[in-house]
Amino acid sequence: MEGLKVSDANLIVYLHPSKSMKAVQAILRELSALLFKFSEAFDGVLLAYDVNILDKCAKILPGVHPYFGVRLKAKLLLFSPKPDLLIEGKVVKLTEESIHVIVLGFSSAIISEAEFCKKFEYKIKHGEHRFVSRSQKRHVIKVGTTIRFLIKR
Structure with missing residues (x-):
């Protein structure tokens, strides 16, 4: 990594x-x-x-x-994370404004709404919070999903 x-x-x-x-x-x-x-x-x-x-x-x-x-x-x-670095983390919490991720099992990161709002739509299905891709409906982010993201700051 x-x-x-x-x-x-x-x-x-x-x-x-x-x-x-x-x-x-x-x-x-x-x-x-x-x-x-x-x-x-x-x-x-x-x-x-x-x-x-x-x-x-x-x-x-x-x-x-x-x-x-x-x-x-x-x-x-x-x-030692730096800007423009691609890292991987596990989603632990979703809100309408943010995605909360744990990196390497100890470090938390928050991805704000401004970073993903154009590509994903927030939905609640069967009581489960999730973000669904606007272009590809099978692409879903929910608690437990592993995602890769770029560090801005």
């Missing part, structure tokens, strides 16, 4: 001195806290990581709480 990329990163994770006995677990906990959140540093959403600790010695930072920094080399799987 477009929008997914694998990046090699050189990172420094700063840990509190109380975590020095279990540094590996603390590093993994810090990286896990970044999962499924947009990060400007990575320019995307971190989906997975594979870590290799480079140094067994850490650099101690001076200050009131002397944190120490551990250098890492990590392979990161990032979801």
Whole structure:
């Protein structure tokens, strides 16, 4: 799928001195806290990581709480959607004004009425909300349908 990329990163994770006995677990906990959140540093959403600790010695930072920094080399799987990118998602909700989609099982997107109103007609059939193509009646968008769409912004 477009929008997914694998990046090699050189990172420094700063840990509190109380975590020095279990540094590996603390590093993994810090990286896990970044999962499924947009990060400007990575320019995307971190989906997975594979870590290799480079140094067994850490650099101690001076200050009131002397944190120490551990250098890492990590392979990161990032979801970084850009304009004019074609992505795929599953429809989870339909309203007369919008289509709500889940991409990759975690990220939501909304397609507004202005983007599809000319090509599709909103109908309710047997209590089920759906959009039916004006040109091809068998082309139907309903909850559970997988659709491909272009990112505008």
